[in-house]
Amino acid sequence: MSKELLGALDVLETEKGIDKQVVIDALEAALVSAYKRNYDQAQNVEVEFDQRKGDIHVYAVKKVVDQVYDSRLEVGLDEALTINKGYELGDDIKFEVTPKNFGRIAAQTAKQVILQRVREAERNIIYNQYSQYENEIVTGEVERQDSRFVYVSLGKVEAVMGRQDQMPNETYRIHDRVKVYVTRVENATKGPQVFVSRTHADLLKRLFEQEVPEIYDGTVEIMAIAREAGDRAKVAVRSNNPDIDPVGTSVGPRGQRVQTIVNELGGENMDIVEWTDDEAKFIANALNPAEVLDVIFDPNNERACEVIVPDYQLSLAIGKRGQNARLAAKLTGYKIDIKSESEASAIMEADQAADEATTGATVSEDDATEPAAETVADDTTSEETPVNDATTDVASDESAE
Structure with missing residues (x-):
């Protein structure tokens, strides 16, 4: 032994x-x-x-x-x-x-x-x-599926993808090769458990890093991502080099770079917008492709604003089922209230009329007060007249004497 x-x-x-x-x-x-x-x-x-x-x-x-x-x-x-x-x-x-x-x-x-x-x-x-691959993309093979999870083989370990991490526009079949984002790795008593996702916003970030060298090396930086997985996403980028256009670089020649990502995500639409320190301009960029006329910030709420768009652009700015406005709000962190130009003008005119009415009422009240002052002045004069008459009488008496 x-x-x-x-x-x-x-x-x-x-x-x-x-x-x-x-x-x-x-x-x-x-x-x-x-x-x-x-x-x-x-x-x-x-x-x-x-x-x-x-x-x-x-x-x-x-x-x-x-x-x-x-x-x-x-x-x-x-x-x-x-x-x-x-x-x-x-x-x-x-x-x-x-x-x-x-x-x-x-x-x-x-x-x-x-x-x-x-x-x-x-x-x-x-x-x-696999803990080294946490927050990274790995490629796996679909093994099986039940009512709760899709099980993806990563080699020595079987990862699980919950329903909230599955793309609504995708159907997973056995032996399909898929790229997944490792959200966390747990060292459980029964062995390591790896959780993966196809809907996580950082999956999009890692895909851009794979396809765009300027994003990978930090020349172009992804500042924010708002995503409704499988349907549409907005990505805010900025350039650390003034000679490089961040949006054009991310899109690529004839849109080849972003199209590769769109294909990987089953046709998920991409809006790539430029990030800027000017919050009004950034909000306007986030509502792309709609044209924005003005951004008015709420003085009572620092994270809320009102956006004015041309009448014919209102539905485009709001988007289908409010999606464009919703993604823009998520991307910028602002509560956005979108109004058409005519609606905003009508509200402004109504406010001005209300202000004028209030001002007119104030002036009328002031006018109503003035006659009372004159009456007092008249009364004062009428009270002083007998005094003058008395003085005159005294003077006449003296003259007579």
């Missing part, structure tokens, strides 16, 4: 990449439990594996004490000195207690430990391998 065990450990280390010492440590711990279980022993025991010969030895560990209360755990100082005069109180002494038939138990335990370690090592290898 010793030679076979040593050979097995060498094979594990060479072919499976499992460290021999890790298996030996696990084997020794398992043999301690096996010894206590099979020989009804509860004392402190240690198992040592001879890596040169492959032999296994079991030792009972006892502490040197003055007075022995439990012979299974303690040994007297006098007895310890007969073994070796260098022992002192508190030292641990190992006494070999290897049973004669322990080899059979050791072989069974070794087999179980090795199989367990092989499974763990394979799970760790797969987890480490």
Whole structure:
């Protein structure tokens, strides 16, 4: 058994990449439990594996004490000195207690430990391998499908794609080759579990990086993505080089670059717009292909705005079932209220009329107040007149005198 065990450990280390010492440590711990279980022993025991010969030895560990209360755990100082005069109180002494038939138990335990370690090592290898692909694109083969998942083989592991990660315009058949985006990798008890998606926005980003060298090297940068998988997507790009047009570069000559991505996603339409620091201009770009006349920001809500478009462009700006406006709002992070030019003018005229009416009412109230002031002035004058008359009379009397 010793030679076979040593050979097995060498094979594990060479072919499976499992460290021999890790298996030996696990084997020794398992043999301690096996010894206590099979020989009804509860004392402190240690198992040592001879890596040169492959032999296994079991030792009972006892502490040197003055007075022995439990012979299974303690040994007297006098007895310890007969073994070796260098022992002192508190030292641990190992006494070999290897049973004669322990080899059979050791072989069974070794087999179980090795199989367990092989499974763990394979799970760790797969987890480490695919965890590196997290947030990246991989190509897999559809294996099967049920009501919850599409199962995609990635080689050594089977990935799962939930219903929310499946494209509504795609049908997945066995042996189909598909590009999927690895959203997360979990090291579960039953083995590594890889979750993939075809609807994630970052799948689109990785596809652009594959098709557009300028995006891959960072010359052109994807700033935002708004996507309704399988139907339409908007991508905002900017250039870090003033001599490079980000939109034209992303589209490619005669649209070849973006068309490759559209084909990969089953005909999903792409709107590529230029990202800019000017938020009003960016919002106008996001509503492409509609023409925008004006963007008015809401003073009471910093993330809301009103967009004015020509009358004939209103339906285009809103889009089918509001899709264009919805994607633009998601791309920019603004709540967008779209109005036609005539509607906006009518609202503005109504507001002006209301303001004028309010102003007129205020002026009328002021006018109504002025006669009262004049009356007071008249009253004052009428009250002063007798005083003047009295003064005149006094003056006349004096003259008469």
